[in-house]
Amino acid sequence: MKNDLFLRALKGETVERPPVWMMRQAGRFLPDFRALKEKYDFFTRCQTPELATEITIMPVNQVGVDAAILFSDILVIPQAMGIPFEMKPGIGPWSESPITSSNDVQKVIVPDVNESLGYVMEAIKMTKNELDDRVPLIGFAGSPWTILCYSVQGQGSKTFDQAKRFCFEQPQAAHSLLQKITDTTIAYLKEKANSGANAIQVFDSWGGMLSPEDYQEFSWQYIAQIINALHDIIPVIVFGKGCWFALDKMAKSKASALGVDWTITPEMARAFTGGNITLQGNFDPSRLFSPIPEIERLATEMVDRFGKDKFIANLGHGILPNVPVENAQAFVNAIKNYKSN
Amino acid sequence: MKNDLFLRALKGETVERPPVWMMRQAGRFLPDFRALKEKYDFFTRCQTPELATEITIMPVNQVGVDAAILFSDILVIPQAMGIPFEMKPGIGPWSESPITSSNDVQKVIVPDVNESLGYVMEAIKMTKNELDDRVPLIGFAGSPWTILCYSVQGQGSKTFDQAKRFCFEQPQAAHSLLQKITDTTIAYLKEKANSGANAIQVFDSWGGMLSPEDYQEFSWQYIAQIINALHDIIPVIVFGKGCWFALDKMAKSKASALGVDWTITPEMARAFTGGNITLQGNFDPSRLFSPIPEIERLATEMVDRFGKDKFIANLGHGILPNVPVENAQAFVNAIKNYKSN
Numbered sequence: 001m002k003n004d005l006f007l008r009a010l011k012g013e014t015v016e017r018p019p020v021w022m023m024r025q026a027g028r029f030l031p032d033f034r035a036l037k038e039k040y041d042f043f044t045r046c047q048t049p050e051l052a053t054e055i056t057i058m059p060v061n062q063v064g065v066d067a068a069i070l071f072s073d074i075l076v077i078p079q080a081m082g083i084p085f086e087m088k089p090g091i092g093p094w095s096e097s098p099i100t101s102s103n104d105v106q107k108v109i110v111p112d113v114n115e116s117l118g119y120v121m122e123a124i125k126m127t128k129n130e131l132d133d134r135v136p137l138i139g140f141a142g143s144p145w146t147i148l149c150y151s152v153q154g155q156g157s158k159t160f161d162q163a164k165r166f167c168f169e170q171p172q173a174a175h176s177l178l179q180k181i182t183d184t185t186i187a188y189l190k191e192k193a194n195s196g197a198n199a200i201q202v203f204d205s206w207g208g209m210l211s212p213e214d215y216q217e218f219s220w221q222y223i224a225q226i227i228n229a230l231h232d233i234i235p236v237i238v239f240g241k242g243c244w245f246a247l248d249k250m251a252k253s254k255a256s257a258l259g260v261d262w263t264i265t266p267e268m269a270r271a272f273t274g275g276n277i278t279l280q281g282n283f284d285p286s287r288l289f290s291p292i293p294e295i296e297r298l299a300t301e302m303v304d305r306f307g308k309d310k311f312i313a314n315l316g317h318g319i320l321p322n323v324p325v326e327n328a329q330a331f332v333n334a335i336k337n338y339k340s341n
Numbered sequence: 342m343k344n345d346l347f348l349r350a351l352k353g354e355t356v357e358r359p360p361v362w363m364m365r366q367a368g369r370f371l372p373d374f375r376a377l378k379e380k381y382d383f384f385t386r387c388q389t390p391e392l393a394t395e396i397t398i399m400p401v402n403q404v405g406v407d408a409a410i411l412f413s414d415i416l417v418i419p420q421a422m423g424i425p426f427e428m429k430p431g432i433g434p435w436s437e438s439p440i441t442s443s444n445d446v447q448k449v450i451v452p453d454v455n456e457s458l459g460y461v462m463e464a465i466k467m468t469k470n471e472l473d474d475r476v477p478l479i480g481f482a483g484s485p486w487t488i489l490c491y492s493v494q495g496q497g498s499k500t501f502d503q504a505k506r507f508c509f510e511q512p513q514a515a516h517s518l519l520q521k522i523t524d525t526t527i528a529y530l531k532e533k534a535n536s537g538a539n540a541i542q543v544f545d546s547w548g549g550m551l552s553p554e555d556y557q558e559f560s561w562q563y564i565a566q567i568i569n570a571l572h573d574i575i576p577v578i579v580f581g582k583g584c585w586f587a588l589d590k591m592a593k594s595k596a597s598a599l600g601v602d603w604t605i606t607p608e609m610a611r612a613f614t615g616g617n618i619t620l621q622g623n624f625d626p627s628r629l630f631s632p633i634p635e636i637e638r639l640a641t642e643m644v645d646r647f648g649k650d651k652f653i654a655n656l657g658h659g660i661l662p663n664v665p666v667e668n669a670q671a672f673v674n675a676i677k678n679y680k681s682n
Contacts, residue, residue: 158499161661164627168635211603211625244585245604262552263586284552286505294509320502 001198003135006067009312010199010235010256012278018303018311019066020335021138022328023239023259024318025059026071029328032058042087046072052123056137057130063325063332067136067199070127072120074142074203078151080116081184082109091155098154100166102173110180113188120188124195139197141189141226143204143240144181145219148174151181160209167218174218182222186229193234201237201259202226208242215246227253237280241317247272262287262316266305280312283331288315288323292330299334308340342539344476347408350653351540351576351597353619359644359652360407361676362479363669364580364600365659366400367412370669373399383428387413393464397478398471404666404673408477408540411468413461415483415544419492421457422525423450432496439495441507443514451521454529461529465536480538482530482567484545484581485522486560489515492522501550508559515559523563527570534575542578542600543567549583556587568594578621582658588613603628603657607646621653624672629656629664633671640675649681 001007005019027033027045033055036045045051055071075085075093088094099105114121127137142150150156152163167174189200207219219240227236231254238250239259250258251273258277260269262284269279283302288295303313313335319328342348346360368374368386374396377386386392396412416426416434429435440446455462468478483491491497493504508515530541548560564579571577572595579591580600591599592614599618601610603625610620624643629636644654654676660669 156499158497159627159661161627164625165630168628168631208604211628212606214625242583242604245606245609263549263583265553265586268586284505284555286500286502287509287552289506290509320500 001133001136003066006136006312007198007235009278009310010237012276012310014309017338018306018308018313018335020313020332021065021067021069022059022315022319022331023069025063025065026056026069028321029319029323030058030062030325032062042073046076047119049119049122049126053126053130056123056127060131060135063329064336065135065332067138068127068131069138069140069201070120070124070197072123072140074140074147074205075150076117076120077141077147077181077184077188080111080113081180082107082111083151085150088155093150093155095151095154098162099152099177102170102176105173105177105180108177108180110183110187113184113191117188117191121191121195124192124197128196136198137196138199138201138237139189139192140201140203141185143202143207143219143238144178144185144222144226145210146204146206147181147185148177148218149206149209151177160206164209167214178218178222182225186226189226189230190233193230197234199235199237199256200230201239204238204240204243207240207246212245215243216249220246220249224253227255231255239280244268244272248274251277257312259314260316266302270306276310278310278312279306280314282316283314285315285317285320285323288319288327288331290327292327295327295330296334299331300338303335303338308338342474342477344407347477347653348539348576350619350651351578353617353651355650358679359647359649359654359676361654361673362406362408362410363400363656363660363672364410366404366406367397367410369662370660370664371399371403371666373403383414387417388460390460390463390467394467394471397464397468401472401476404670405677406476406673408479409468409472410479410481410542411461411465411538413464413481415481415488415546416491417458417461418482418488418522418525418529421452421454422521423448423452424492426491429496434491434496436492436495439503440493440518443511443517446514446518446521449518449521451524451528454525454532458529458532462532462536465533465538469537477539478537479540479542479578480530480533481542481544482526484543484548484560484579485519485526485563485567486548486551487544487546488522488526489518489559490547490550492518501547505550508555519559519563523566527567530567530571531574534571538575540576540578540597541571542580545579545581545584548581548587553586556584557590561587561590565594568596572596580621585609585613589615592618598653600655601657607643611647617651619651619653620647621655623657624655626656626658626661626664629660629668629672631668633668636668636671637675640672641679644676644679649679
């Protein structure tokens, strides 16, 4: 690997500067992506390996990030499990038949991932070939809890109250669904590793909707299964948005790194995780709208506060679609130009 | 006051059991309210003192809560300041002319609250009369930051990215708007106290969207102005949803109580606030969908963990509209039947 900064930071090695990449760097803010978006619909872009490869590599070529992340979507998993999803204009992900009963859960399948998600593995192989070991490639999946949220709610939500209601009214059915998603996700991520991914990130986008106790019951125990099944094969990063309250337990797992959002200070994140595990984050995506000198100052200060080692510079959530490219570039450059005091 | 448990808990006095009320108890889940909703639109209900009074008193009569909270809306403040809002079906609050520039901010007025919000004061007087000192009456306002969120974004949002962009791109204009909202809010809450409200709650619903540093700059400094202007006149409760990271600073203010959501454990909330200030919360509103014995167990455990003193039992956010009345009643009863171990 020509640039292995990202993999070295995941191992906790001493580095000259932190690696940098941005969540949702592929398929959101670059003008070349937006041009592609006019021509092909969302799932066509995900399911056509040539398009997924092209989109994945764009931010490596155009912004110079230290890692690529495969262009795909967390909802390919419920789709493969027999829960249909489409992208509705103005709504986002939408399912015409969300899960509402234990009968529905029984009908959900644990698919052969090579059969139903072979297009993802194709895209990984093609991307690895195109990347030619310039930077590592990250594969990803949603956490089982986050996939349950969409599968039950049937669309995005501010509160995911229907998903939570399902868990609290029908906990057995919920756990049965979570286990099926977990089993599928483990098989899927193993196959991603076999296909050439260099690291895996689990996105627990909606873990922060749960109380600390419910988080352990409905989210963390399933993420822990995924980590335990994968960590010998490939480094695993877990990003739990809003999950500051669980960082102490997460830090005791075999995860190689933990993602944190911008509502926690670097000092609190280090304190809650015990100071030994690599952390990833946590620049507020909206702060990329600040004037460029302010972005540079805040990005540098972020590294000063996390420390340059055991740290992967990133945003605290996905980059926003309307961020000016030069602002994202200023963020990346500020990290790449970082010099310790 | 026949039942002064709530006011005694705000003073930190020793009580036989904690008081209980539920955020958004007025105007959401009761069938009688839903019948009224069919007949009158949202702002008619807010602006007609007879209707506001009827809705405010419903949960006192029907569920037996220990405090009433005036039926109203945080958006009556931007409306009075010249920023129009309507309730759009399927969207919620919506403004046809949100704030986008410093020019827009200059046009925003600081109104005479008695003139433009006299209907609120009428509703307070009428409600006080109807309540006849059975339980105290809470008045409320949104935090200046939360009002800015709606005024700039023009509607609800998962990220309030346009509101944040405005603050980060045009901080001077943002601070000018925040100060105008603060000045209006202080005048408004003073008048509520004069009209008979027994306590005030400031809802910082979107404070948790900000980093700890940005929270101090764009939210807390304005809430602190409100507390400083009010605390000699009336007890002030501050509820910052997702603002766990600021609890240490909030606890050093002159607020009588701090609201917390369900993503923080009682132990952490007590530790972060130093153990002396009254706390209010924090039952997950979705947990009211649990079977009734589970609600009773969790509500009792909540009091065990917070402790019966310096505690006001509540939800961690507003009650959901589709919660069965008997489940809400079970929550209230569990607190009212609480016996220390």
